[in-house]
Amino acid sequence: MNTENDEATPVESGQEETPAPKQPPPSLSPELLAAGRKDKAAWKSGSGPGRWATIGCGLGIVVLIAALFTGSTLMRKTVWAGFAGASQRVVANLPGDLSPGERMRLTRNLEAFSAYLKNHDEPFPVMGEFQALVREALEDRLITRDEVEELNLFLESKLAEDALSVPYSMP
Numbered sequence: 124m125n126t127e128n129d130e131a132t133p134v135e136s137g138q139e140e141t142p143a144p145k146q147p148p149p150s151l152s153p154e155l156l157a158a159g160r161k162d163k164a165a166w167k168s169g170s171g172p173g174r175w176a177t178i179g180c181g182l183g184i185v186v187l188i189a190a191l192f193t194g195s196t197l198m199r200k201t202v203w204a205g206f207a208g209a210s211q212r213v214v215a216n217l218p219g220d221l222s223p224g225e226r227m228r229l230t231r232n233l234e235a236f237s238a239y240l241k242n243h244d245e246p247f248p249v250m251g252e253f254q255a256l257v258r259e260a261l262e263d264r265l266i267t268r269d270e271v272e273e274l275n276l277f278l279e280s281k282l283a284e285d286a287l288s289v290p291y292s293m294p
Contacts, residue, residue: 209257232278
C-alpha cells in the first residue's frame with residue numbers, strides 16, 4: 124500500500140464531507156455580530172421596542188388607508204347631497220307666476236341633468252358650474268324668470284353636449 128494515502132478519504136469510506144463553518148465577511152466585526160444576535164433575541168422575546176413599534180406602524184398605515192377610502196366615499200356622497208339640495212332649492216323658490224310649462228321644463232331638465240351626471244365619468248366640474256349658477260340665482264332668495272331661463276339654457280346646453288358626444292345613435 125501507498126504510505127501517502129494510508130487514510131481513506133471520506134468519499135471512499137462512504138462518509139459525507141461536512142462543509143466548513145461560514146466565516147463572516149471581513150467587514151463585520153465580532154462586536155457587530157454579537158449586537159445583531161442580541162437584537163434578534165430581543166425581537167423574539169418581545170422585550171425591545173422594535174417589535175411593538177413595527178406592529179404599531181403597520182396598524183397605523185392600515186388605519187390611514189381605511190380612512191382615505193372612507194373619506195373619499197363620504198366626499199362623493201356629500202357632493203351629491205349638495206347637488207340634490209341645490210336642485211330642491213331651485214324648485215322650491217320658483218316664482219309663483221311662472222307658467223306650468225316652464226316649471227315642467229325645468230323639472231325635466233333637472234332630472235335629465237342628474238341622470239347625465241350619474242353616467243358621466245367626471246361629473247364634479249359640471250356639477251360645480253351648476254351649483255355656482257344656483258348660488259348666484261338664490262342670492263336674493265328669489266328666482267326670477269330670467270334666472271329660470273338661464274338655468275334651463277345651461278342644463279339644455281350640457282345635455283346637448285352629451286347627446287353630441289354619443290358615438291352612434293340607435294334607430
